Amino acid sequence: MIYCVEDDDSIRELMLYTLKASGFEGRGFSDAGELWQALEEAKSGRVPMPRLVMLDIMLPGEDGISILQKLRANAATARVPVIMATAKGTEYDKVKGLDLGADDYLAKPFGMMEMVSRIKAVLRRSEPKEAERTLFFGGVVIDLLQHTVTIDGKPVDMPLKEFELLKLFMENPGMAFSRDKLLSRIWDTDYMGESRTVDVHISSLRTRLGAWGSAIKTVRSVGYRLEVPHA
Template sequence: MIYCVEDDESIRELEVYTLQTMGMDAEGFSDGASFFESLKHGPLPDLVLLDIMLPDMDGLTVLKHLRNHAETSALPVIMATAKGTEFDKVRGLDGGADDYISKPFGMMEMVSRVKAVLRRAGKNKKETVMCSGSITMDVERRMVYVNDKEVILTLKEFNVLKYMLENKGIVLTRDQLLTHIWGYDFDGETRTVDVHIRTLRSKLGNGGAEIETVRGMGYRIGGRE
């Protein structure tokens, strides 16, 4: 989960939307008070994108508070600073920020910096156990369960399901599945994907309903959660 602490509503919504589009969970906060209130009642986020200019307390004060408390002292933080304010950048880094980004910034630059900090913090590792509804996949053991009962899949079926779980909630086109699983570009053989999805649904039993057909686009898992 990425927390975006930004008082400008349009920027905050764009940050959250972009991160979600890139497959990351994200939530926005307009000020330091709402951000700290959320920390009290839920698990810690993986990273905080923190604006320096906030209405109730500035981002440097928020950062100092995080670093001075044991439970949040190692929480990765990227500071968003105004363009050209080198003093703020230096103070942010000296205060324990993991990185900074200067406003106005492009959304792809933001995503790149978030991924880089997560990678350095060890938060970007592939999950070894993934779930959607009644389906559970243990990647390392290459085992799949539906309602705690093992389901035997072929290698291709396993890889299709794994790819969909890795992109949970995202619509995958047939040619994306072909390229990733079968290793060749789209050439009209979409029936291959459809046959494997049909067989996969059948083997998953009740769990097969988790795989949703998105008409005219492709398939998605976990879209109803």
């Protein structure tokens, strides 16, 4: 899914048409408000997160630079690739966008085939290689590209925070994480909830994992770790 944030209706529709013709799914947004609403739906697990965001700098209300800063500051979107669209000749905007973490830029007006080519190039650089696309222990498998979890071969619906907890544990088997560390890694760094939030999500995750849930061990006076069973 490619998100296109562009306030010009005709350009946005042409971008979405070209993406569809090139084999991509796309969603279009005319301003920051529409984008944030869509991302909230994605972060709740109701719809997939975007694979990439095409982001115009000149937007009504909140501009693209501000949007980019917020995307990079949020744990859920920090790694989503962003291609900035800048007005021709505005080198300052291009440099500022790249400095803030944009993955590429396109100077307007740009050709639709050039856009598709840049998207494919950024996705090749940013997405895991085939060997890195899956994590697994026992009968639990995470597909990082599809953002799916299967347990003993059966797909399991998993809320975003539980998915991120499981992914973190599976990327770091045997490592103990304090509740504070989990709050800062999985929730926003300025999240004001109590550590009880972590305990509730861990309990739910264990239940969702069924027989494999016992692999998530409580580390007394510290937090939690994943104890991967030996073959």
